[in-house]
Amino acid sequence: MTVRVRFAPSPTGYLHIGNARTGLYNWLMARAEGGVFILRSDDTDQERGRDEYYDDIIDGLRWLGLDWDEGIEVGGPHAPYKQSQRLDRYREVVTALVEAGAAYRCFCTPAELEERRQVAQQEGRPPGYDGRCRAIAPADSASRAGGGEAASIRFAIPRPGETVFDDVVRGEVRFEHANVDDFVILRSSGVPTYHLASSVDDVDFGITHVVRGEDLLSSTPKHILLGGAIADALGVTSDITYAHLSLLMGPDGKKLSKRHGDTSLRAYREGGYLPEAMVNYLALLGWSPGGDETVVSRAEMVKRFDIDDVLKNPAIFDVEKLEWMNGVYIRDLGADEFVSRTLPLVEADAGRALDDAEQAAYATIAPLVQERTKLLTEVPAQVRFLFVDEVGYDESAWDKVMTKPEARPSLEGALEQLEAVSAWDHATIETALRSMLDELGIKVGKGLQPIRVAVTGSSVSPPLFESLAVLGRDRALARLHTAAGLL
């Protein structure tokens, strides 16, 4: 049987990196098994759901390169894949469930439920629903409903009983039904809850494996029982295997949240991370290709991924390692690719489009910048000196470098040598400057810094000779003049 997995986020927030990892594992499993990856939108929460979030989820998955075979936007045999468009189907299934005696109307009001919950908690009893409306005779229930009394529909958990299942990553997990309450499947508003919509869809869509976060582990007996009842009521079969992924934690070991920094995938995308690096890093949080490899291509992952190998212990999201890995992927980019991915950032920083000559200048210096960047967003600052009329001096760089005794002789010597030089390329510049410093008895490391600050405004820059070459003679000399005049 072909594997059919689904990723079913709720559009109640920007795509979270933990969720992105869940999506990735689903995708990896589908691709590794030659299965089908389905993207569904679990948007039954009308209060919190927003189109902006829905779009963000799609953008995020596409950015990561996690293509789906069926689902929202792309359609498929079970369309629509948006739960908010399947409301009638859910009500129909609920009706069948009530008729089959698997679910019942609950006339308790929210206020009553809240009050009883408080009391139960104080008395040390389970706070879940006590099941009192389950005792109402079907005929009475129907007539009360017919009389217009508001009711929600609850699923009748078989009692007594126990649900035992074999979770792919956790092994055998068991829940006594005494600890599972009769949960609401249809709100009194007529809108289904997540549990119902998700279970109906999993049956309707022929899902074979549910791979999701551990936060849903304790809801699993509900889903197994509900799913079974749905399949029975509908006269179909459904056999779903569950795999619960551990959660992503923050540096303090608590569930990853806002206070740990950025948790939305978009923040990383905007922060200069490459999707390839993100995918590689996320995949390794809870899974290993075995052996000593850390940098693993997407194709290699697909080849080696096995949901059975996924680790059950939670992983802490470590931005530093992600950053290192991003650097690895950036260095691995082709020169042209690096330029095309960063040019927009450089232009945005400059506040204008670069003309052809400037683009050529950028392309020349880019490989040297590429070697020393971990985040695409760091690039503009490194080449800004090429695209501004006047460099702004970094205050601490100036104080540190320009107050040294070698600053004046170095700048003046450079001016003298570079004005006389016959060609303007980095080799010529290098020869001229090195011999100048040699004659003055100034160490290269010391002597080049004032020139660097004069030309780039910073004590940190791409290699100096190349920088000077790309800057052009006129601008280079002008900057040396300006700086020398400020000493």
Add this chain to the structure above:
RNA sequence: GGCCCCGUCGUCUAGCGGCCUAGGACGCCGCCCUCUCAAGGCGGUAACGCCGGUUCAAAUCCGGUCGGGGCUACCA
């Protein structure tokens, strides 16, 4: 509180009863290279939470304990 899950260097992990004086990667420290910063090379730091048990032998199996996490809604 109740139910459930988890436990190898600071972090991600390899390990699936003897190959382990526990391997790799990030980080950190030192050295080398070097025009700055990176990158790179070399070396170093650092872990099987604890207690019992099973076994000739345990990081690997079992129990307990401690610690961490999740759930406990007419949210998902």
